[in-house]
Every structure is written in C-alpha cells, then in structure tokens.
Amino acid sequence: MAKKPYHHGSLRPALLAGAMELLEQKGAPSLSLREAARMAGVSQTAPYRHFAGKEALLAALAARGFEELTRALDEVAATGNAAETLHATGRAYVDFALARPQLFRLMFGPEIRDKSVFPETLEAAQGAYSRLTAAVEAYLASRRIHVKTPRVPAVTAWSLVHGLASLLIDNQITDMEEDGKNRLIDAVTGFFVTGG
Amino acid sequence: MAKKPYHHGSLRPALLAGAMELLEQKGAPSLSLREAARMAGVSQTAPYRHFAGKEALLAALAARGFEELTRALDEVAATGNAAETLHATGRAYVDFALARPQLFRLMFGPEIRDKSVFPETLEAAQGAYSRLTAAVEAYLASRRIHVKTPRVPAVTAWSLVHGLASLLIDNQITDMEEDGKNRLIDAVTGFFVTGG
DNA sequence: GTTATAATGTAGGCGTCGTCAACAAACAGG
DNA sequence: CCTGTTTGTTGACGACGCCTACATTATAAC
DSSP: OOOSSSSSSSHHHHHHHHHHHHHHHTTTTTTTHHHHHHHHTTTTTGGGGGGGSSHHHHHHHHHHHHHHHHHHHHHHHSSHHHHHHHHHHHHHHHHHHHHHHHHHHHHTTTTTSSSGSSSHHHHHHHHHHHHHOOOOHHHHTTTTTOSSSHHHHHHHHHHHHHHHHHHHHHSSSOOOOHHHHHHHHHHHHHHHHHOO | OOOOOOOOOHHHHHHHHHHHHHHHHHHTOOOOOOHHHHHHHHTTGGGGGEEESHHHHHHHHHHHHHHHHHHHHTTTTTTTSSHHHHHHHHHHHHHHHHHHHHHHHHHTTSSSSSSSSSSHHHHHHHHHHHHHHHHHHHHHHTOOOOSSSHHHHHHHHHHHHHHHHHHHHTTOOOOOOOOHHHHHHHHHHHHHOOOO
C-alpha cells in the first residue's frame, strides 16, 4: 500500500483533470475548489499553490476548451470546397457545444470576467476565432466577394452558430425529435452559405 | 419615526424589486436571498414565505424580463413593411440584451434549470418567442415564401440575433468604437432580410 | 554532505451563503 | 373573543472561497 507522500508530485494536472470532470458533470458555478482538492487527495487549500483562485482554475479549463475547439475546427478545415468547409465549420462549432455544454458555457460565459487577465485563455480563444475567420474569408474569396475586412461577415456567421449552440444547450429549442433537430442544425448552419 | 411593524405588508414585491436591482448590479450568481431580505428590512429567512428558494425568485425575475422583452418587441411590431419590422425586431432583441445584460443572461441561462417548473416564466418566454415567430412569418408571407412551418426560418433568425446579443454582452467582440459596433449590429440583424 | 532557501502541502479559522426546524406575532373569520 | 392561518424571527447546519500561520520536502550552493 503506497501511503501517500507529503508532496503530490503532479497536483496541477490532477486538479485540472478532476475539475474538468466536475465541470462537465455539474457546471462551473457548482464546481468547488474544495471538491477538486478532495478528488486529488489533498487538503482544501493546496490548490492555491497552483491557482490564484477559482477563477484562475476555470480560466485554465476554458483554455483547454478553446484548444479542443480549435482542433475540432481544424479537422474539418480541409474538406471539399470553401462553401462546404464553412458549413462544416459551423456544424463542428455546434457539435462541440452539444458534446460539452458546460465547457462551452464556461468558455463564453461570465464566470471568467476578463480573459486578458489570463493570457493563456485569451490566446487560445483567439486561435479558435481565427479558424472561423479563415473559413469565412476563404468562402468569400471563392465567391469573389471583396470586403475591406471580413469582420462583419465573420461576426454574422459566428453569431449564427453561437446563437444556435446557445439556444440548444440552454434547452430553448424543445419539442423536437433527434432527427428533426439534426436537420434543423444543418439548415441553420448552412443558412450563411445557402443564402436566405 | 415609524418603527417597523412585525409584518412587512408587501414583502413579495419589495423582494422582487430589491432582487432585480441586485441582479442588474451583480448578476444572478452573486445575488443572494439574504441580501435581498436585508434590502427589504426583514430577516434572512422571510423570503421563504414567498419563494420556494433562490431559483424560484430568479424565475420570477426572468418572467418579468420576458414580459419586458415582449413589450419591447411589440413596440416595433407595426413599423413599416414586413422586412423593416423583422429587422427592427432583431435590433430590439439585441438592444434589450445590451440594456439589461444580467437579466438577459438569467432569462436564457442555466440558473433556471427547468422553466416548466415555473409556469409563469414559461408562459412569459413563449409570449416573447411568439413575437419573433410572428415577425418572421409576416416577412416570409411578404416575400411569398411558403413553408410548412416557420420553425426553421424562425430558429435561424433567432439564432442570429441571440448569438450576436450573447457575444456582445459576454465581451467577445472587442476593439470596436461605439459607432462601428452600431453598424455591426445593424448589419448582422439585417442579414436575414438582406440575404448573404 | 550539510545547510539555507524555495516550493509545496496542512491546519484552522473568517465571513458568506442556501436552507431547515422551531417558535412568535399579527391577521381574519366565526 | 377565540382560533387557525399567514407571515415573520431566531438559531443552526453544512458547504463554500479564501486567508494566515505553520509543517514538510525538494533544490541547490557551499
């Protein structure tokens, strides 16, 4: 029986892993530093050696989330023509939110008050945003549409998929069987490329 | 000096008023029943005579929010042609979110786990949704577009404005002066009627 | 190797919160 | 007036974030 040593050895990753599990089970507000510490088998104040406070731990989780989202967007980035890629990007964004709703809420919600306080989180978020922008730009170029900056179309496309994802995970869209919901997601995420 | 009587007299509205103020200042998670009770000048457990718990109080606030949103949408419902009305409806939705971000977050966020537990809130939410649907339906009719149900276009329009509102109040869209932001909002909310 | 120093973990406590049980005051209908 | 119900109060429980003071271990300079 390995009795536990005074020092954990890799507490920071252990805390992040436990906290990520708690996050996905119960959401950020119900996640407690104390419970994450319990899962790692350390005292309730040990986490403060690795994170400035609860918000800093959440910010680290959010950064991981943005990295995973970025990866998911990259995976569909080279499929078919620009219109298809844009559609697939939107679909991947919504799929990510549906697969990990609590993480998604944390990434975009108010629990992390100012991302600029957490450079790692900010950078990871910008990485994900750049994938969206790239897909929109490529689409515009393929349609020979020229704009000074792609900001307005990028925000439009982002709003569309972000709004759909938010409404879905917050249970605002009800009374649909699974199949109809899938078609709905395809229709909405495709709206930007198919036009009105 | 009127010393306070044992019975407050109208505690329920007083609690709602105080809680609404706290909500808009600090957000739902930081709002405490105890502080609302303090503002009303009663003991910390008095609110339990009028609300089953914190969530029930929040649900009542959310219901008020949906009623105000409904009113705001009704105010722009009869302006100009159907396309203009739809655009104005979207703009009013975003304006509401910007004017009362914490209330907006509460209305659509996860603090109220299941609206069906709070019929007043559910009904108020459906009232607001019906205004959105009506505007979309009128627009489709004006363009002689026939659909079996307006669900897909309604959800599309809703996603667009809801996503934009969410991104704005969660500070995801930065580095813009006020003027540019206003044009951005006009462009995004108009996207549904102007087409891609 | 010994020893100073930094890193990492613990113990205990403060003030806050949501909620519950038990009790007290005021109102309302007979 | 008397009685039952409504509406308040008091006091407590467990959980939380976070703080200070202290203990243990790793690190590295000599």
